[in-house]
Amino acid sequence: MQKLEQKYHLIRRSPKKEISKVPLLSDKWEIHGKLQSPPRNSAPTRLHRRCFSTGRPRANYRDFGLSGHILCEMVHACLLPGATRSSW
Secondary structure (H helix, E strand, O other): OHHHHHHOHHHHHHHHHHHHHOOOHHHHHHHHHHHHOOOHHHOHHHOOOOOOOOOOOOOEEOOOOEEHHHHHHHHHOOOOOOOOOOOO
16 A cells, blocks of 8 residues: 555645645646546555554564564563563
């Protein structure tokens, strides 16, 4: 999905700059129509980080690129250097 976002990045970026420069509302609507032309899934807000090992979309840690579930398993198996388990 990131490839789709990168492909349409320039197409999405240029009309946004034009809208702020144009004073007429009718011209703004035309530019807005151009902004609607790329696929909806190419919007950067629709990107969702996923776990590298399982593909799970929730509870991801950006530092590792893993979900909390897999991260916990890897820490317990001592596969992540420097990560420690907490105990109190």
